[in-house]
Amino acid sequence: MAQTPGLEHPHDADRLLQLVDTVLGELRPGARLHAGLDSQLDRDLGLDSLARVELLARVEREFAVQLPSDVLGNARTPRDVLAAMAVAGYTPSPTAHDDARLAVPAHVAGLPDEARGLVDVLDWHVRRHPERTHVTFYRQPDATETLSYAQLAEAARGIAGVLSAAGVQPGACVALMLPSGPDFFRCFFGILMAGAVPVPMYPPSRPAQLEDHLNRQAGILRNCEARVLITFDTVRPLARMLIGLSPSLRTVLTLADLDGPSMTPTPTADDALALIQYTSGSTGDPKGVMLSHRNLLANIRAWGRATGLGSTDVAVSWLPLYHDMGLIGAWLGSLYHGCPLVLMSPLDFLARPERWLWAIHRHRGTVTAAPNFAFELCVKRLADKTLDGLDLSSWRLAANGAEPVNADTLDRFAQTFARYGLRPEALAPVYGLAEATVGLCVPPPGRGVRVDRVASEAMRSRGLAEPVAEGADALRFVACGPPLPEHRVRVVDSAGRALPERRVGRLEFSGPSATRGYYRNPAASARLFDGDWLVTGDYAYLADGEVYITGREKDLIIRGGRNFYPYDLEQLVGELDGVRKGCVVVFGVVDTQAVDERLVVVAETREADAGRRAALEQRIAGAAVEQIGIPPDVVVLAPPHAVLKTSSGKLRRAAVREAYLNGTLGTATRPTWVQVARLQLASAAGRLAGTIRRVRELGYGAWVWAVFWLLAPLAALAIFTLPSLGARWRVTHWLARAFQWLSACPMTVSGLEHLPAGPVLFVANHASYADGLxxxxxxxxxxxxxxxxxxxxxxxxxxxxxxxxxxxVARFDSRQGVEDVKTMGAIARQAPPLLFFAEGTFGSSPGLRGFRLGAFQIATQQGLPVVPVAIAGSRRILPSGSWRPRRGPLSITLGAPIEPQGEGWHDMLRLRDAVRRAILVNCGEPDAGDG
Incomplete structure (x- = not known):
């Protein structure tokens, strides 16, 4: 783009620094802080993401330029901003957005109601309308990329082939660290088609928190034991450090590595894992919510019925795809219902929230979802702007969730954008959580916002939501609607007893969207359940069947015999001069010497003068008395970045409390190069440990093959020289036992007492070339x-x-196969008894396949009982496609003989099904049907 006329470096550098100083002065009145061209925006100047948004907006107005959206994430210093200004183009006039609006999408008849998994959903759409646009992605404000259902399926099949060739086994986890865009969709479905489980992870964003970020991601990788990470070139050097930080991770792939031949999708059961959604937590105890295909489809279908979602809707989203609201609510919900999704980068929205609104205008958007701060940002940035030609009349559902919903924000948003056709009844506060897949409660479409005013004293002292009239001292709570169809909610006291309406207690739910727990975290999973109900961790009350959230259970503070939540006080303190807005945390600390908790307020500030800091502490104490009637016990004035946040900007109150208690609150952020050096050192140690582990694995494999080639000649000698089959079997049996013992694979054999004395058939499952041994x-x-x-x-x-x-027996020649079955029938009553691998073959995918009928035809015709033999563990010790042995336990279970009940066709099928059920119970693998 051409440089804006008049943008001379020395002059514009001074103007830019003056602008930065102005923003700093407004954030911290009286602070003596001046920016230099190489001052770090976050570490030196204390500008968080929202403050940088405000700064860049003023730069654009002051210099009449339009900065690229990635400046928000990439610019670290004013010099970086200056460099971006030098190549920026003119700001387009507002009328430049007022282009032709797109047509309403064509109606699609029906829905994939019979689909059992996400791949089935995609196949349903590909069969009916392969070229229909599924996603439109804004790479630039004036440049879009579209993705049809057929294009998505074709690309995903190729990626699945690459992953399978890379050794990704069905059921394994594959980490996905990609920014929003079509590549994320292709890789997500590629993982599913390979039979694996996607684990979305967010890319690093802030250099100041690089070490903390990668350590948290390494904790996720260790928990899910992902062997493969898919990422993009920009962060590949950082992502490779994760190999040393997580022992299971072996391969880092970028998009350029994923071009390969297509493969047929691996079939999966509806109760198989489709996604692991990690919630915010510590690095040592990550909580990965397990979501099956059944969970996802149940939630998507229930949400669609509750909101009337259909193929003529248009979803418009900027939400990141590693977050459940963006991934499931926006994308997968659109995929299922056949409604186009218009997507933009989160940075595009943060830099210019009007782009979200113009996308709704141009594409006739009907449904959106966003957290409360997004609606507040639109009001703050756009209330004084004139958006000529903007038409929001198509917007019928604006879901506000994922964080506490503020009634004032909704009111301001409705008033600000009413002049552009926004109907206030389109605004819908919703409630959900990852443990419920994503959505749990939603108000009736078109109902609008319902606010409940309750007496503050009754709420804080007795937990009673007592309605009061306008003008009285009241707390306000927003109705999130009733639960989704086929879901239930209840509010219980500390003893688990259900409470009546308008009594505050712990919110619990049940329904088909409910997770079965946290991945490889049994302790956290146990705390999640209260019998058949799932514990949300939120306090709430019910009124007229609708849910009103009062706050997080872990955030509740008990002081002076009253209960209150930190949110309103945090907001009030954040408005004080000298306090960084959005960087205040209020929490309680248990005092062993007192009945109540101690009330602690942590507020970030740049104020250095002792007198002004003392005055600020007094103002904070006064604000607490004004808001909740009691002063705080402790006020901590902390430096910038002491208040920790999640990737989505939520306050990490528990982490701040922990830092306060262990004395690390406000510890200076290490320079980026120091963080990288520490990560490299930790990664190198992990890589060394990984190398040692791989050498041991290779050494084990070499040992097993050495033992095999030592014993194999002895077995061959016995087989060819001993005169009787019994003698040959005894020798090879003991040689096989010796081989198993020397391979250090423990083996348990049960059910030998079920062996009948007379003629019998054996039927076993088949999972590995090791099964014979x-x-x-x-x-x-x-x-x-x-x-x-x-x-x-x-x-x-x-x-x-x-x-x-x-x-x-012949497997592929039908005529010869029939003859072989007749031959087997003729000798079936002779010794030794026949043993069939009824699946006929095996593959890399775990699961018991369909059984061939030959063995059961022989059994029914000859009246022979069948002994089910379940082999467990052999697929792991020698997987398909690999000749490197692994160490692992083995189990062989012989079931009770099953007698045929007749000689007819249906008798044969019943016998087959009974034997297969007996093996399925003990083989340790899922039911793969005819897969």
Whole structure:
């Protein structure tokens, strides 16, 4: 872009620094702080993300330029801003947005109601309208990229092939660290089509918090044991450090690595994991919410019914895709209902919130979702602007959730944008949580905002939501609506007893969207459940069947016999001169010498003068008395960045409380190079440990093969020289047991007492080439393996198999297969008994496949009982596609013989199903059906 005329470096540098000083002066009146070109915006000047948004907005107005959106995340100093100004273009006039509006999307008949998983949903759309636009992504304000259903499916199949070739096993976790955009969608479905589980992670954003960020992501990787991370080139050097910080991570792939041949999607059951959504937490105890395909589809369908979502709707979102509201609420909900999704980067919204509104205008957007701060930012930045031509009349549902909903914000938003056609009844406060997939409560569409005014004293002292009239001393709470269809909520006291309406207690819920727990975190999972109900961690009350959230359970403060939450006081203190807005935390600390908690207020400030700091403390104490009637016990004036926040900007109150208690609150942020050096050192140590671990694994594999080639000649010698099958079997049985013992794979065998004395058939599952050896070690008497016909043409294996009594059957020649079954039937009553691998083959995907009918036809025709044999663990010790043995436990379970009930077709099917059920119970793998 051309440089704006008149933008001369020395002159404009002075003007820019004056502008920065002005913003600093407004944030901290009286502070003696002046910016230099190389001052760090966050570390030196204390400008958080919202303050930088305000600064860049003023730069654009002052210099009549339009800065790229990525300046918000990339500019670290005023010099960086100056460099961006030098290549920026003119600010377009407001009328430049007033272009032709797009047509309403075409109606799609039906919904994928029979789909059992997300891949089925995508297939449903591809079969009906492959070229229909699914996503429109704004890469630049005037440049979009579209993605159709067919394009998404085609790209995902190729990515699935690459992941499968990289060793990703079905059911394994794959970490996904990508910014919002079509590449995220392609990779997400590529992971699903490979049968794996996506784990979204957010990319690093602030250099000042780099070390904390990567340590938190490493905690997630350690918990989910992801072996592969998909990321983008910009952060690949940082992402590679995670290999040393998380032992399981082996491979970091970028988009350029994901171009490969397509593969057929791996089938998955509806109760299989479709997503692990990690909530904000500590690095040592990450909580990954397990969501199955059934959970996701139940929530999406219930949300669609409650809000009337359909294919002619248009969703417009800037929410990050690593967050459940953006990932599930905006994207997957749009995918299911066939309504187009218009997406932009979160940075685009933060830099210019009007882009969100103009996208609603141009695409005739009907539904959106955003946290409360987004609506507040629109009011703050746009209330005094003239947005000529903007038309918001198509907007029918503006869901406000993911953080406490402020009634004043909603009122201001409705008043500000009414002149552009926004109907106030479109605003909808909603409630949800990751443990409920995403959404749990929503008001009726078009109802508008309902605010409940309750007596403050009754609420704080008795937990009673007693309605009061206008003008009285009141607290205000916003109705979040009733629970979604097929979901229930209740409010209980500390003893778990249900409370009547308008009594505050712990909110619990149940329904098909409810998670089954936290991934590999049984302690946290146990705390999540109260019988059949899930604990939300929120306090609330019910009124007329609707939910009113009063606050987080962990944020509740008990002081002077009264209960209150920190939110209003934090907001009030944040408005005081000298305090950084949005950087205040209020919490309680248990005092062992007193009944009540001590009330602590932590407020960030740049104020250095002792007298002014003392005065600020007094003003904070006065604000507390005004708001809640009692002064704080402790006021901490902390430096910038002492108040910790999540990636989405939420206050981390528990982390701030912990830092206060252990004396690390406000510890100076390490320079970026120091953080990188510390991470490199920690990663190097982890890489060294990983190298040692891999050497041990390779050494173990070499040892196992050495033992095998030591014992194999002895087994071959016995097979070819011993005269009787019984003798051959006894020798090979003990050699197999010796091999199992020397391989350090513990084996348990149960059910040998079920072996009948007379003729019988054995049917086993098949998961690995190791199954023959495992059964040879487990079974004390000879069996005749029924092997695939390909071995008849192997000059080495055929004589060995024949000397051990094996028989061969054709798998792919139907006519020969029928003849083979007849031959097997003729000898089925002879010793040794036949043993069939009824699945016929095996693959890398865990799961018990469908059973072939040959063994069961023989059993019904000959009247032979069938002994189910369940092998567990063999797939892990020698996976398909790999000849490197792994150490692991083995289990062989022989079930009670199952007698055929007749000779007919249906008798044969019943026998097959009964045997398969018995094996499924003990094989330790999911039901893969006919997969």
């Amino acid at each position: 495992v059964l040879g070690a487990a079974l004390p008497m000879p069996v005749a393996f029924v092997a695939k016909g390909e071995f008849k043409h192997n000059r080495v294996m055929r004589p060995l198999f024949e000397r051990m009594g094996a028989h061969f």
